[in-house]
Amino acid sequence: MTYRTSTFPPAAVEALRRTVAGQIVYPTDPPYAALVGAPPGRRGPDVVVVPTSEAAVAAAVDVARTHGLAVVSAPDVAARGAEPAMLVLTHLLDSVVVDAGAATATVGPGVTWRALTEDVGGSGLEPDAAGEPGALVAATADVISARIVRADGFVHVVALPVPPPDDPGPWIVTAVVVPLVPVTDHHPTHQDQEVPS
Numbered sequence: 001m002t003y004r005t006s007t008f009p010p011a012a013v014e015a016l017r018r019t020v021a022g023q024i025v026y027p028t029d030p031p032y033a034a035l036v037g038a039p040p041g042r043r044g045p046d047v048v049v050v051p052t053s054e055a056a057v058a059a060a061v062d063v064a065r066t067h068g069l070a071v072v073s074a075p076d077v078a079a080r081g082a083e084p085a086m087l088v089l090t091h092l093l094d095s096v097v098v099d100a101g102a103a104t105a106t107v108g109p110g111v112t113w114r115a116l117t118e119d120v121g122g123s124g125l126e127p128d129a130a131g132e133p134g135a136l137v138a139a140t141a142d143v144i145s146a147r148i149v150r151a152d153g154f155v156h157v158v159a160l161p162v163p164p165p166d167d168p169g170p171w172i173v174t175a176v177v178v179p180l181v182p183v184t185d186h187h188p189t190h191q192d193q194e195v196p197s
Contacts, residue, residue, distance in 0.1 A: 008046040008084050012067035016049065019059040022092065023050035035089060045072060045087035052092050054147065054155060054174040060088055061170065062153030071151070071170040088172055095175075098123050103180045106147075109138040109173050116178075125180035143176040 008026075016024050025032050025048040035048045046069070049060045063086075064071045070085045093108035096119035103125060107116055114133035120126060131140040138146075138161070146161035149172045163171040 009067050009069075012047075012063055012069060012084070015063045015067065016047065016060065019063060020049060020051060021056040021059075022052040024048075025050070036087065043085075046084040048087045048089060050089045050092055054093065054149070057088060057090065057093075057149045057172055057174050058153050058155055060086065061149050061151065061172065065151060065153055071172070088170075090172065090174065093174055096120070098125065098180070100125060103182075104144060104177050105180055106175050106177050107137050108175055109136065111137050113137055113140075120180060123180075124183055126183050128179040128181045137178060138173055138176045141176060141178045143178055145177045146173055147175040148173050 023031070025035055027044060027046070032044075032048060035050070036044050049056075051057045051060055061071060063069070068083060070083050072085045072087055090108070091110040094110035094115065095106075095108045096111055096116055097106040098120050099105070100123050105116060105120055105125075105127075111119075112134055113127065113131045116127055116137050117130060117133075127137075127141075129142070131137070143161065146158050148156050148158055148161060149170075150156055151168070151170055155174065161171065161173045161176060163169050
């Protein structure tokens with residue numbers, strides 16, 4: 001399977017290798033097709049970066065800014081111009097940090113509701129409103145705040161993980177803060193709220 005890509009700056013290759021902790025995958029690498037998920041023959045990203053930390057996300061975006069790479073999400077790749085494109089995937093950011101005093105959990109974008117529920121177990125707290133067990137918390141929760149890496153390569157704390165219309169991005173979510181509540185004998189879940197047909 002082949003993908004159409006742009007010419008990738010050699011200096012960017014070296015900068016990614018030197019500064020980004022995680023997986024760096026190019027179109028000729030075996031994992032590329034599974035990570036990209038786009039049909040062969042279409043425009044694919046010139047590099048896929050799978051960081052293992054928030055700092056690595058920031059480093060990847062900084063490399064993109066320095067070397068003129070477009071940071072894209074998978075569906076956007078084919079629509080971009082001729083500039084080299086970098087796809088940043090954050091599913092390895094799967095930490096959960098519980099603040100019992102504040103009754104919150106800070107979770108990475110790779111955390112599912114099942115994992116969050118398991119990780120807060122024993123704290124006397126549980127998610128305020130749990131979604132489908134296999135769904136990602138960051139994509140489905142009503143968040144208190146979010147940590148994002150913007151085009152400047154720095155981490156910003158924002159109220160919502162969605163960029164305003166006048167911000168061209170990228171906005172890469174590295175963590176969200178969600179509310180927790182005291183454990184009860186029975187707490188409503190997503191399934192409980194469904195009305196039987």
